[in-house]
Amino acid sequence: MERLPSWIRQHLAALRALLVLTLLTGAVYPLLVTGVAQALFNDGANGSIVRKDGRDVGSALIGQSFTDARGKPIGKYFQSRPSAAGAGYDPAASGASNLGPENIVDTLPAPGAKGTQGKQSLLTQVCARSKAVGELEGVSGARPYCTPDGVGAVLKLFPAVGTPARAVSVNQACPATPFIAEYQGVKVECGRPGEDYSAGRTVAVRGSARAVVPADAVTASGSGLDPHISVAYAELQVARVARERGLGPAEVRSLVAENTAGRGLGFMGEPAVNVLRLNLALDRLKG
Incomplete structure (x- = not known):
């Protein structure tokens, strides 16, 4: 062959x-x-799916919001940390905001200009979130580089080099009252939407406030899907949740402890509280 x-x-x-x-x-x-x-x-x-009354209510590995139809936090539930994944906790849009610590100047919306929208800096986002959390929990939402009205405490000085002759609080749109009246002997102005302040020197002003609201309450995780919050943020919410549900704070703290995971391998990271499991445990406690 x-x-x-x-x-x-x-x-x-x-x-x-x-x-x-x-x-x-x-x-x-x-x-x-x-x-x-x-x-x-x-x-x-199978995705660590969590079920309630025979139906899927979420995953223990992916966070979710506990808000009403208007986006307002539901008082009887522990709140998750912010999310930059899509509209919030969207697995298809997992990711961070990609804004860094030098992103501190807002873009104020120009009045009457079509298609021109304002854009909050990372600093102002943190300040606004801290103010909102403080109001929700009945504590101070102040932070060192934030104004009382919840934006970044940032000035633009002119000229950019040398003794300033003009100072503008660029994140506080007129007719807002600037967070400080004077800077180095110069009267501080409010920011005028649409005006270009790029030529000025940027100065972030540190105040004397001590942050009570934990960092994870005002910053999103790298994935935007983190299902956990810190023990400190959970403790901040205990009084509100206990009051809304008619429970004693000790009962609520006991459930927080039951739903707290320890450090990875005993030494990596910090203990963290799974928000979904904790809220479901609260629902079971009250039927």
Whole structure:
């Protein structure tokens, strides 16, 4: 029998390798891994889905908001940290805001200009969130670089070099009253929407306020999907939740402790509270 040409034998060998590898890597290996995962880690392999009254209410691995239809926090529930993932906790848009610590100057909306919208800096977002959390929890929402009205305490000085002759509180749109009356002997003006202040020197003014609201209450996680809050943020919310539900603070703190995960491997990170599991435990406590 005449042997096949070498090029045909090479193609047949490649075809056999393709079929064998397709079978192993495309069928056998996925089925094996799926079977092991389902047998040993059934809950985690299926998304760590949390159920209530026979229906899915979320995942223990993905955060969610506990707000009403208007976006207002529901008083009887612990609140999650902010999220920059889409409209909030959107797994399809997971990610951070990509705003850094030098993002401190707002873009004020120009009045009457179509298509021109204002844009809050990261600093003002943090200030506004801290003010809102403070009002919700009945504590001070003040922070060192924030104005009392919840924007970044930032000045633009003119000229950019040398002794200032003009100072503008660029994040406080007129007719707002600037957070300080004078800076280095110069009267501080409010910011005029639409005016270009880019030529000025940027100065962030540190106040004397001590931050009571924890950092995770005012900043989003890197993924935007973090289901946990810090123990400090949970403790800040205990009084409100207890009051709204007619419970004693000790009862609520006990549930917080039950739903607090320790450090990874005993030494990595900090203890954290799973907000969804905690709120479901509160619902079960009151039927």
